[in-house]
Amino acid sequence: MRNVKLTIEYDGTDFHGWQRQPNERTVQGVLEEAIAQVLGHRVRLIGASRTDRGVHALGQVANFKTTSKLPLETMLKAFNALLPEDVVIREIEEVPLDFHARYGAKSKVYEYRLLSWPIRSPLERRFSWHVADSLDIEAMRECCRMLIGMHDFSSFMLSGSDTKNPIREMRRAEILLRPPHHITFVFEATGFLRGMVRSIVGTLVDVGRGKLNPMQFKEIMEARDRSRASITAPPQGLFLVEVKF
Amino acid sequence: MRNVKLTIEYDGTDFHGWQRQPNERTVQGVLEEAIAQVLGHRVRLIGASRTDRGVHALGQVANFKTTSKLPLETMLKAFNALLPEDVVIREIEEVPLDFHARYGAKSKVYEYRLLSWPIRSPLERRFSWHVADSLDIEAMRECCRMLIGMHDFSSFMLSGSDTKNPIREMRRAEILLRPPHHITFVFEATGFLRGMVRSIVGTLVDVGRGKLNPMQFKEIMEARDRSRASITAPPQGLFLVEVKF
Numbered sequence: 001m002r003n004v005k006l007t008i009e010y011d012g013t014d015f016h017g018w019q020r021q022p023n024e025r026t027v028q029g030v031l032e033e034a035i036a037q038v039l040g041h042r043v044r045l046i047g048a049s050r051t052d053r054g055v056h057a058l059g060q061v062a063n064f065k066t067t068s069k070l071p072l073e074t075m076l077k078a079f080n081a082l083l084p085e086d087v088v089i090r091e092i093e094e095v096p097l098d099f100h101a102r103y104g105a106k107s108k109v110y111e112y113r114l115l116s117w118p119i120r121s122p123l124e125r126r127f128s129w130h131v132a133d134s135l136d137i138e139a140m141r142e143c144c145r146m147l148i149g150m151h152d153f154s155s156f157m158l159s160g161s162d163t164k165n166p167i168r169e170m171r172r173a174e175i176l177l178r179p180p181h182h183i184t185f186v187f188e189a190t191g192f193l194r195g196m197v198r199s200i201v202g203t204l205v206d207v208g209r210g211k212l213n214p215m216q217f218k219e220i221m222e223a224r225d226r227s228r229a230s231i232t233a234p235p236q237g238l239f240l241v242e243v244k245f
Numbered sequence: 246m247r248n249v250k251l252t253i254e255y256d257g258t259d260f261h262g263w264q265r266q267p268n269e270r271t272v273q274g275v276l277e278e279a280i281a282q283v284l285g286h287r288v289r290l291i292g293a294s295r296t297d298r299g300v301h302a303l304g305q306v307a308n309f310k311t312t313s314k315l316p317l318e319t320m321l322k323a324f325n326a327l328l329p330e331d332v333v334i335r336e337i338e339e340v341p342l343d344f345h346a347r348y349g350a351k352s353k354v355y356e357y358r359l360l361s362w363p364i365r366s367p368l369e370r371r372f373s374w375h376v377a378d379s380l381d382i383e384a385m386r387e388c389c390r391m392l393i394g395m396h397d398f399s400s401f402m403l404s405g406s407d408t409k410n411p412i413r414e415m416r417r418a419e420i421l422l423r424p425p426h427h428i429t430f431v432f433e434a435t436g437f438l439r440g441m442v443r444s445i446v447g448t449l450v451d452v453g454r455g456k457l458n459p460m461q462f463k464e465i466m467e468a469r470d471r472s473r474a475s476i477t478a479p480p481q482g483l484f485l486v487e488v489k490f
Contacts, residue, residue, distance in 0.1 A: 119334075122333050
């Protein structure tokens, strides 16, 4: 038996999220189908992160077990030849049998990309959130600093989370400015609750707009109550960038 | 009578190029329709560059004449509200009556984006050319330097050009490396023949691959014969970045 680790890039636009669902086009579903076709047996693909519908990935990680003796390079070429143009396997690696993409992940890095400018952008529309207002970067950065450390993130969890423990450790919460009008939020945490990045970004943007001040952001965080947070930022700005093991 | 100048961004993927054609979705056609709806009269939109099918623009320029007294800001909002999501007017300006977007252009800047890496990229697929080989940047730069100045560019002109004079002045021909695996070609010239950037890039890539050497590139350029050049690079990597007046 071999355990194979994949690093995967996808354009989430036309996927119904990562997780396999009957009658929906999902990343897991499309990958499992291509892998089964090459290996001649069905596999169960374990993904590090179950990204939501419309969310992209530059470095999703997944693993599967196989008895196939096919060389890794041959597998990679065959998988990628069968995969549709909106998903690709970037790297393939054999790992110890106890490697588990979901339980073994030490931290994950997400980026959220936003265009802050009065005019929308046709070229960026699938890969960013268009916010017509100008935003107070310093106020949002002050809130980012509050996110660092161990916290109960219940206020930023969407319904449908299957976790009982809403405590996560945020290791990085930064705002990068990309001229002329782009803002990238970078978050690294030991784990993320469902919809957590998009809920945080939606609330940060309300701080940036001046609808909330950093003190109110802190109160929302401490309330552990999703109904206190702002709207959830739309999925097309979100990218799973890296999973660390 | 007023003369109105527009700066336009579009995602060329789903357009049949700039120029209006019966029964085809074109950028000019879509814009003229939105403008007519707002102003209540048909306009003739003059574009600086007739970009081909699948080519993008960050800064296409066009102008039209109108008797409308609508303030420019109102026009801009109304046009953009009616335009589909893959095209937007970024700037609007009133210009002297003799301003002509096509004849008045002093130079144009195009970028061609390429991904040089064995694995294709789902997220970049609509906005770059995927070349699986690694490329010799220095050899391509040597050829770029040969392009600078006044030259007969017949070797890099696609059929269907309506020009009788194939001489153009190339002012800038540069290669920018964007880590990790992206290469951007930047060209500025007083004008471009039909398919010129894509023909040059296709031939430069053959130099990068080692199929041609810089001396052979020079011979191709001097041959003034399109059949000597390499394949035309595909349209999705090409962006009209700026038109200077």
